[in-house]
Amino acid sequence: MKMPKAFKSAVLNLFFPEVCMACSGILLHQESTICTKCLFHLPYTDDHLIPNNESFILMQGKLRVERAVSMLRFRPSSRVEHLIHQMKYANKPQLGKFLGHVYGTLLKEIQYFEDVDAIIPIPLHARRFAKRGYNQSEYFGMGSAQRLGKPMLRNVLYRAIHNATQTKKDLVSRAEGVDKFFRCSNELDLHDKHILLLDDVLTTEATLASAGNTLLDKxxxxxxxxxxxxxA
Ligand SMILES: [Zn+2]
Known part of the structure; x- marks a missing residue:
């Protein structure tokens, strides 16, 4: 006898219940990935409602940026840290897509990025990508792109230098304003386009500024x- 799919998943759930990726509590039947309580109580920045928000101010002077927003506030030993850690290091890329859906929905509501032409996630270096098997920012991009109704471009920007192999000379040339960390392919023409760059955590402005300036130059x-x- 063939077991109905819903019954099978109910039985599986009895023995291996799905848990919330933020608080590890057992998810209810209609919940997925993050429980309703956590979703409600996560520390949202509301950057998209604040002109000259902290993320925008951080980027200023390093990159000519139209708008800059972060979804959540990152604190050590918090639910957000737990989420980011699982997404990056515990083989849970779908969590990035889920968060992209949540943020994309929030931003779409007020048409915050309505004039954006394309979304580009910050790429990992090929070596790191091979080790991890996925790029968490790309999954965040997929989810956001779906909700914002914008195309996501994968093959425009790539990393030229592996972070671990940055030399002193690279750091000097970077200080001189010559960005060597990212390269652009010639596949697409993005002159006069509005590009939304996505990353997982905004710790310093360095990575996003470097990627953004590479696009502005090209x-x-x-x-x-x-x-x-x-x-952070
Ligand atoms: Zn939870």
Whole structure:
């Protein structure tokens, strides 16, 4: 006898209940990934409602940026840290997509990125990608792109230098304003386009500024905005 799918998953759930990725509590039948209580109580920044918010101010002077927002506030030993850790190191890329859905829905409500032409997630270096098997920012991008109704571009920006192999000379050239960390492919023409750059955590402005400036150099007239899952 073939077991109905719903019954099978109910039985499985009895022995291996799905848990909330933020608080590890058991999820209710209609919940997935993050429980309703956590979703409600996560420390949202409300950056998208605040002109000149902290994320925008952090980027200023390092990158000519249209808008910059972070979804959550990152604190050590918090639920947000637990989420980011699982997404990056515990093989839970779908969590990134889920968070992209949540943030994309919030931003779409007030048409915050309505004038954006394309979404580009910050790439991992090929070596790190091979080790991890996925790019968490890309999953965040997939979820956001779906809700915002914008295309996500994977093959425009790539990392030229592995973080662990940065040399002193690289750091000097970076200080001189010559960004060597990212490269652009010639596949697409993004002149005069508004690009939304996505990353997982905004810790310092360095990575996003470097990626953004690489795009500005390559495609004169383009505009850059920024969104991240969390802000340290
Ligand atoms: Zn929870």
């Amino acid at each position: 495609f004169p007239g383009c505009r850059i905005s920024i969104a991240t899952i969390a802000k």
